[in-house]
Amino acid sequence: MSDAVSKQPRNELSSFAVLGTGALGGLYGGLLAHDGNSVHFLVRSDFDHIRDHGLKIESPLGDFALAAPQIYAQPADLPQVDVVIVAWKTTSNAALKQALEQTCHPRTIVLVLQNGLDVEKDAAAIVGDENVLGGCCFLCSNKVGPGHIRHLDYGTIVFGEYAAELRGAVSDRMRKLEAIFQRAGIDLRPTENLQQARWKKLVWNIPFNGLSVVLNANTEEIMQDPQARLLAEQLMVEVRRAAKANGINIEASHIEHMLEATRKMVPYDSSMSLDFVAKRPIEVESIFGNPLRASHAAGYQPEKIEMLYEQLCCLDRRNRRV
């Protein structure tokens, strides 16, 4: 099963499908392929370009190109694989069922790298909770042209088991994935508490993705405005309380750390604001709607998160005239 450029013997997780070959899937799938793994890329908008010119990746880890990656224009063309990496935005999940039914055998692992909360639910409904893992990506990467990914900074993925009965431990398959990814240069780190990782990431994503759209401001502009900065912090406090209501403890210092890190960050346009400006759908349900509903279900009303969700729903609809 090893492909032509394999450098080392493969373990049983020897083939990968990457759903979505953008800033995230192109980078991580590219690194896995560059290391010799058999990686099958589902490519939508850039298919012709990548077929003719390959996939080009610039990265602090070292620039590289894949001259002839294994690419597919349709989910129906994909082969069965051992690991499916869900790397497109949640707003593309309408195509998920066909893609997973096409690629999954009974022991295929589906690794969901999407943003937000409960983003594993769609995959789990198709392949079963026990076959799903989730990962939070801390990544600064852009698609700067067709088949051209520019990885700017960071890149760690914190990942864990999704199924309730498998949480609380690092499984063997997690260790295997960790080894494969790490060997490819991807900092994949196991966690026993995927939900905590997701909520901790929301502490940043909810204020800075949401306010970047509503205020049309980048991270620096938000941090420099006294009221916007205060609002970001108030939203962070609500995310922490919502997590707490869901049984997830996040230390108070996490908020200070996030604010301090954002203050020091190079001015950054969130991916949500880039999507909004390009009039693409924004991930309002996974990043805002799902945490809000989880919070309501747990008996806590986060008033400001709710308001941000309502504003984003309206802005997204008006932006795309739907």
Add this chain to the structure above:
Amino acid sequence: MSDAVSKQPRNELSSFAVLGTGALGGLYGGLLAHDGNSVHFLVRSDFDHIRDHGLKIESPLGDFALAAPQIYAQPADLPQVDVVIVAWKTTSNAALKQALEQTCHPRTIVLVLQNGLDVEKDAAAIVGDENVLGGCCFLCSNKVGPGHIRHLDYGTIVFGEYAAELRGAVSDRMRKLEAIFQRAGIDLRPTENLQQARWKKLVWNIPFNGLSVVLNANTEEIMQDPQARLLAEQLMVEVRRAAKANGINIEASHIEHMLEATRKMVPYDSSMSLDFVAKRPIEVESIFGNPLRASHAAGYQPEKIEMLYEQLCCLDRRNRRV
């Protein structure tokens, strides 16, 4: 003291100054002058035009023009009068002290027709609480060109005493003003409870002024979007609670009536959204900051009003690059 075109004998409230000759001051001052009262207009941007061409008013009450209104370019040029009508936006109040010191004798009434809460405070600090009355205008009027006012609909002013010791009753001077305004065709109505009138107006202004700016939407667009409409209602509920915390009862049905009236309204760009689009300062402190602070002082935290205030502060600052 009656001026040249006076039709009837005047009572002792026989001279008026109007601070701000825009959509509101131009209309009400114009009607008072048209009825023969002595009205002195402080005119800022349109001085030359009005001096050369007069003031033109279109209104469902009947179109009319003032060929040679008494206009003044500087507060220092104004005469002493019996009644000063504060008709500019609260964002112009930096000039209020000079204008009132110039126009007020010890018994001059200052009638503050500005939007929001505690808008009488600036005038009261200059001339004393006991000389101040406040009015809430329910008016659809635009300045469509220099010296050209188009009154579209409504026009009622609900007004009352500001000083704590004078509240709860309709004073003699209120009756006199009522008679003068009504004779001029202005529906000036006395209330014993100015604060309730102000809070009831905020039930509409806070959601629809604020959301029109943040969502870049007119009343119809807000009412047609399910999440924006829900948010407008949630904000109304918070305004009602904030009023309650301040000892002002507003019946719950007022919210339904406001929503229903807005649904039936011709699509309307709020004056705040017009100011925002024109990159003029918006009245964020009088309409949002003051009610928010009053609510906090009374022990109620209106989370969504607070968030809207913070967003508007940031948007206003960024809009004007201050």
